[in-house]
Amino acid sequence: MKPLQDVRIIALEQYGAGPLGTLNLAEMGAEVIKIENPTSHGDIGRGIPPYLAEKDSLYFQSLNRNKKSVALDLQNPASRDVLHDLVRKADAVYSNFRGDGPEKLGIRYEDLKHVNPKIVCCSLSGYGQTGPKRAQPSYDYAIQGLAGWMSVTGEPNGPPTKTGLSVVDWSGGYVAALSLMIGIHAARRDGIGMECDVSLFDVALSYLTYIACWQQTRDYIPERTPMSSHPSVVPFQNFETADGWIVICCATDAFYRKFATALGRGDLAQDERFATMSQRSTLRDLLVPQLAEAMKKRTTAEWIDILETADVPSAPVNSVRQALAEPQAIARESLVTTDHPVFGRITGVRSGVRVGPLNRDIRRAPTLNEHGKEILGGVLGYSPEKLAALYAAGAFGSSDTASSS
Numbered sequence: 001m002k003p004l005q006d007v008r009i010i011a012l013e014q015y016g017a018g019p020l021g022t023l024n025l026a027e028m029g030a031e032v033i034k035i036e037n038p039t040s041h042g043d044i045g046r047g048i049p050p051y052l053a054e055k056d057s058l059y060f061q062s063l064n065r066n067k068k069s070v071a072l073d074l075q076n077p078a079s080r081d082v083l084h085d086l087v088r089k090a091d092a093v094y095s096n097f098r099g100d101g102p103e104k105l106g107i108r109y110e111d112l113k114h115v116n117p118k119i120v121c122c123s124l125s126g127y128g129q130t131g132p133k134r135a136q137p138s139y140d141y142a143i144q145g146l147a148g149w150m151s152v153t154g155e156p157n158g159p160p161t162k163t164g165l166s167v168v169d170w171s172g173g174y175v176a177a178l179s180l181m182i183g184i185h186a187a188r189r190d191g192i193g194m195e196c197d198v199s200l201f202d203v204a205l206s207y208l209t210y211i212a213c214w215q216q217t218r219d220y221i222p223e224r225t226p227m228s229s230h231p232s233v234v235p236f237q238n239f240e241t242a243d244g245w246i247v248i249c250c251a252t253d254a255f256y257r258k259f260a261t262a263l264g265r266g267d268l269a270q271d272e273r274f275a276t277m278s279q280r281s282t283l284r285d286l287l288v289p290q291l292a293e294a295m296k297k298r299t300t301a302e303w304i305d306i307l308e309t310a311d312v313p314s315a316p317v318n319s320v321r322q323a324l325a326e327p328q329a330i331a332r333e334s335l336v337t338t339d340h341p342v343f344g345r346i347t348g349v350r351s352g353v354r355v356g357p358l359n360r361d362i363r364r365a366p367t368l369n370e371h372g373k374e375i376l377g378g379v380l381g382y383s384p385e386k387l388a389a390l391y392a393a394g395a396f397g398s399s400d401t402a403s404s405s
Helices: 017-027 058-063 079-088 101-105 140-146 167-190 200-206 209-218 253-262 266-270 277-282 284-295 300-309 320-324 327-331 372-379 384-393 399-403
Strands: 008-012 031-036 068-071 092-095 120-125 194-199 236-240 245-249 314-316 335-340 344-349
Touching: 008 017, 008 079, 017 031, 017 058, 017 092, 017 120, 017 167, 031 079, 058 344, 068 372, 079 372, 092 101, 092 167, 101 120, 120 167, 140 167, 140 200, 167 194, 167 200, 194 200, 236 284, 245 300, 253 266, 253 277, 253 300, 266 284, 277 284, 300 314
Parallel strands: 008 031, 008 092, 031 068, 092 120, 120 194
Antiparallel strands: 236 245, 245 314, 335 344
16 A cells, blocks of 8 residues: 555646645655646646647646546636535645635635535645735746845856756645645544645745854855855865866865865865864865866766765766766666657656655556546546536536546
């Protein structure tokens, strides 16, 4: 039995952050019933270029494996009873709209507790359900700017820079998934559900950790540092080699001595001026150029062999193709492959969550309303007559969308 096989989640989600959160739960065995708007062709992610099919995309496929899709037009009053019936059979309602979205749609715990007192309602939004920005739209890039990330990313004389990946979105998804599962645990223990109000802004601010502590406690002014270096630990940064770049992470005095010795600079390893972390931080401008000069004398592959043998924390700065081909990724079965009727064989990355035996039951993301009949007829037990009435009322969108399963 999979770890979350007894968990059912109603997911009103779209695009990136929300679907990433439930992807992790679905791969752990949770039944994620994805509610999609039939009048807008479903999840926005289905239309993200460049790799598109009819109401589908590789973007969507990468974030929605192992889920089930049901078309339900939440703007149509006829859908309300259907949603409530789903809530009665579920552990959680998960959404990612603007902060005022859950109230407008009536999917907060306050709105649904009369239907199912144990339901957990988890909202992931840009700014949360309270505060002056609650109703404003936002995306990962905007949050990176607002939360101060861009001010500390990039080269010292360059412009403010975002991270290379949508780290705010992906982190928000993980935090929302964690919050949801904590809520379910408490609801099963106490018999009472709750609201989980997760915001991308809160998550991004929390990642400032020690920088925020330094700034608030000692009025520290963060600055961009050259070659992606750590603000205080030296050497802890990128170094250029004869044919590429390497990341070196000397987080202890012992690692520094090993690194300097491996470079053939035993003199720097023994130099009392650089003996401690504090000294190396103060004398960064004297020490780093000497290390950088030595690093340029060999290729990346040569240095990696030397540094791994010397037990120095290090890694090549890979391209994405190189990263996905790393022996460690292969050994950990980090890539998963599914079959798709249009795209053929799709290869993506497995969830980073590892609990119990590795889940090899990986299924492609669903087509729009692929599981409508299964959920409505099987889980909810709707009769053909009731389904026909709901179809006629437009609860599931057009007849074409509603019947495609």
